Amino acid sequence: MSLIHGGDLYSASKRFGRPINDWLDLSTGINVHSYPIPAIAPPAWQRLPYLEPQLLQAAQHYYGTDHVLLTAGSQAVIERLPEILHQQGNRLCALLPDIGYQEHHRAWGLQTTVMTYSGLIDASAQISDLLNQPNVGHLVLINPNNPTGSTYGPDQIRTWAQQLAKKQGYVVVDEAFIDCQPQHSVMTQDMPDNVLVLRSFGKFFGLAGIRLGAMIAPPRLRQQMTNIMGPWCVNGPAQAIATEAFQNLAWQQSMVQQLQLEQGQQRALWQDFLLRIGTRLQADTPLFRSFLLPATQAEDLHTLGAKAGILVRPVPITETTTLVRVGNIDLTNQPHLDRCRAWQISIG
Ligand SMILES: Cc1ncc(COP(=O)(O)O)c(C=O)c1O
Numbered sequence: 001m002s003l004i005h006g007g008d009l010y011s012a013s014k015r016f017g018r019p020i021n022d023w024l025d026l027s028t029g030i031n032v033h034s035y036p037i038p039a040i041a042p043p044a045w046q047r048l049p050y051l052e053p054q055l056l057q058a059a060q061h062y063y064g065t066d067h068v069l070l071t072a073g074s075q076a077v078i079e080r081l082p083e084i085l086h087q088q089g090n091r092l093c094a095l096l097p098d099i100g101y102q103e104h105h106r107a108w109g110l111q112t113t114v115m116t117y118s119g120l121i122d123a124s125a126q127i128s129d130l131l132n133q134p135n136v137g138h139l140v141l142i143n144p145n146n147p148t149g150s151t152y153g154p155d156q157i158r159t160w161a162q163q164l165a166k167k168q169g170y171v172v173v174d175e176a177f178i179d180c181q182p183q184h185s186v187m188t189q190d191m192p193d194n195v196l197v198l199r200s201f202g203k204f205f206g207l208a209g210i211r212l213g214a215m216i217a218p219p220r221l222r223q224q225m226t227n228i229m230g231p232w233c234v235n236g237p238a239q240a241i242a243t244e245a246f247q248n249l250a251w252q253q254s255m256v257q258q259l260q261l262e263q264g265q266q267r268a269l270w271q272d273f274l275l276r277i278g279t280r281l282q283a284d285t286p287l288f289r290s291f292l293l294p295a296t297q298a299e300d301l302h303t304l305g306a307k308a309g310i311l312v313r314p315v316p317i318t319e320t321t322t323l324v325r326v327g328n329i330d331l332t333n334q335p336h337l338d339r340c341r342a343w344q345i346s347i348g
Pocket residue numbers: 072073074075076101142146174176177199200201202203208211212213
């Protein structure tokens with residue numbers, strides 16, 4: 001079964017009859033200010049892509065640890081982790097957010113029973129309770145949660161990891177959207193060995209198409225993942241671009257600053273309009289924001305937006321409620337700003 005994700009312009013074009021190049025795509029949380037792609041030397045295309053030591057070093061420096069495995073997107077790790085953790089640790093159920101990047105759910109569901117906690121609210125108490133159940137063996141957190149924005153702090157995560165260590169369980173922390181708020185990362189603190197972190201290159205660097213991600217984990221798990229993935233899993237051009245991007249501290253620092261500064265403006269672009277039609281702001285992050293509203297209204301909003309050439313991402317929560325996630329717009333692009341305003345005015 002394939003899941004629905006943001007950024008699917010082919011499906012949107014087919015459904016709404018609009019050319020692929022005529023969308024203002026706000027349906028993902030990918031940074032609109034992409035890292036400028038450098039010239040790529042022919043060997044990057046021609047040779048088998050053994051991992052460049054320079055890339056690994058730059059990634060280790062960026063993530064602040066030696067325990068990095070680079071992969072073709074964090075999605076590639078998400079698909080394989082349940083099998084590996086079941087082999088390495090216990091074969092018990094996994095506890096996941098009910099709302100959140102659903103590929104975790106799908107991957108664990110192929111391996112074991114999945115139990116859920118609320119992804120919409122702070123579910124700390126619920127998680128602590130459920131981890132005490134003898135049938136629960138692993139915990140998945142998405143920090144910040146996409147699309148709900150909820151987060152859990154390092155101290156809390158350490159306590160859960162210690163709780164699970166007693167049954168050889170693991171805590172998986174998906175930090176795909178954390179790069180603009182590095183101070184919230186579990187990577188800032190010492191964590192027990194049963195905490196694994198997933199990072200995504202595509203979101204912050206705005207280059208989801210090159211397919212690069214990282215798993216930060218102890219050597220045994222990295223080796224196990226490497227064995228399953230086989231050789232050459234990160235292609236040569238992706239390696240060339242990422243080496244430069246990971247080394248470019250000036251770009252990273254100014255981009256974090258820019259996205260943090262723009263966060264209020266990006267929210268303000270939608271907040272008045274959406275609150276006026278009765279929605280509630282649920283998530284507010286530097287790369288996306290989400291609004292909660294009745295399902296029928298969300299469907300109308302999605303359809304009317306698409307007719308105006310603006311694609312947002314509705315995420316059903318219950319039969320009657322939906323979250324609408326809205327990504328960033330290039331605030332210097334006047335035609336895009338005009339398109340948003342025209343749509344808002346047409347809705348009233
Ligand atoms: C929370 C989360 N984790 C992981 C991913 C996978 O990202 P990638 O495979 O591009 O690293 C996504 C993609 O949207 C996501 O939203």
